[in-house]
Amino acid sequence: MGIQFKDVSFSYKGLKVNYDAIRHINLDIKSKNEFIAIVGQTGSGKSTLVQHMNALLLPSSGNVVVFGQNLPPKKKEKINYLRQKVGLVFQFPEYQLFEETIIKDIMFGPKNFKSTEIDAMEMAKRAAQIVGIDESLYEQSPFRISGGQMRRVAIAGILAMEPEILVLDEPTRGLDPKGRNDLMKIFKELHEKDNKTIILISHDMDLVSEYAKRVIVLDEGELVFDGTKEALFEHPNFDSFHLDLPTPLKILKYLEKEVGIPYLPKYDFDSLLNYLKEVAHE
Ligand SMILES: Nc1ncnc2c1ncn2[C@@H]1O[C@H](COP(=O)(O)OP(=O)(O)OP(=O)(O)O)[C@@H](O)[C@H]1O
Ligand SMILES: [Mg+2]
Structure with a gap:
């Protein structure tokens, strides 16, 4: 579908x-x-x-x-x-x-989609846990936390609807x-x-x-x-x-051109470093 x-x-x-x-x-x-x-x-x-x-x-x-x-x-x-x-x-x-407390904000979606209050609360708690919003924050105002935490709360509000x-x-x-x-x-x-x-x-x-x-x-x-x-x-x-181009690929292209290290695509920094370690030990 x-x-x-x-x-x-x-x-x-x-x-x-x-x-x-x-x-x-x-x-x-x-x-x-x-x-x-x-x-x-x-x-x-x-x-x-x-x-x-x-x-x-x-x-x-x-x-x-x-x-x-x-x-x-x-x-x-x-x-x-x-x-x-x-x-x-x-x-x-x-x-x-916009709600008074973080947990109410996260519950807003599920409540709106006709879940009962108790179900909405459960869904909100699960979502808060996924994004790493601690229970101790539930009753705080969403406007008194850091920008990064606010973003997590907002994302939890969508996750709570279990899309x-x-x-x-x-x-x-x-x-x-x-x-x-x-x-x-x-x-x-x-x-x-x-x-x-x-x-x-x-x-x-x-x-x-x-x-x-x-x-x-x-x-x-x-x-x-x-x-x-x-x-x-x-x-x-x-x-x-x-x-x-992503940075690891830029580096690999540069190394091939300037140092002669064979180009092998690596899509993240860990794989890039592992590859370079292998080449250095050869
Ligand atoms: N409400 C609107 N009324 C008129 N034109 C709009 C409106 N929203 C977007 N546009 C125009 O439609 C085009 C596509 O916009 P859109 O926001 O989808 O691009 P985008 O790829 O998401 O850009 P960005 O990376 O900046 O977020 C742009 O030229 C934009 O100016
Ligand atoms: Mg956009």
Whole structure:
């Protein structure tokens, strides 16, 4: 089932002209076991694309099908059902916190989707635990914790609804390196333990190369690449995608050219270091 896009275009209506933000997109995303990064220059349509995945935006033309349901569904209740199944975390989700206490904020989603108070509390506690928000913080105001913790609380609010597919729009933006890595480990664990499909928008190619299995590249609203990360980074026309190479690959290319160390793609720093150790011992 999962998510299908069939020739989807969307234009923002302006006063004088319309702006075609995504054009003729075809996509097939499985409901389990995918780790997809969506990349592309600023303004290429990434946020617009993902907002179609739970009917926040509806196509100007073409079709979006989510868990077998054509969007928009005829019955309004179905929209809630889909928003529970496809959890979307916006850019800077911490701006949307509003409740008096952290636990109430995390419970808001499940309560809204008709869980009982007790069930919503259980779901919220489970989500808080996943993102590492300690019980001692539950009754505190979400506005009196650090920015990184606020982001975790906001993400927990989506996780509490137990979505099958988790869509994250630049979840690590503005975090320090430790905050970034901690958060990525959480997503990786959700993916590996529960086989959850994760869809992640990011400008950070190091992070894309370390975590994603599949990459979708947008360029001026068009899908110009959809395939494995291995295929992307070795693509003969990689330059035409206007993307940066991940640092480990840049280093390996440099070492081949300048020092003659044979190029072997390594997608994260640990694998790069292990490879260099092996070469040094030869
Ligand atoms: N509400 C809106 N009204 C009109 N145009 C919009 C609106 N939102 C986005 N756009 C335009 O649509 C295009 C795609 O925007 P979108 O936000 O999807 O890009 P993006 O790839 O997410 O960019 P970024 O990396 O900066 O977040 C941009 O040119 C943007 O200016
Ligand atoms: Mg965006």
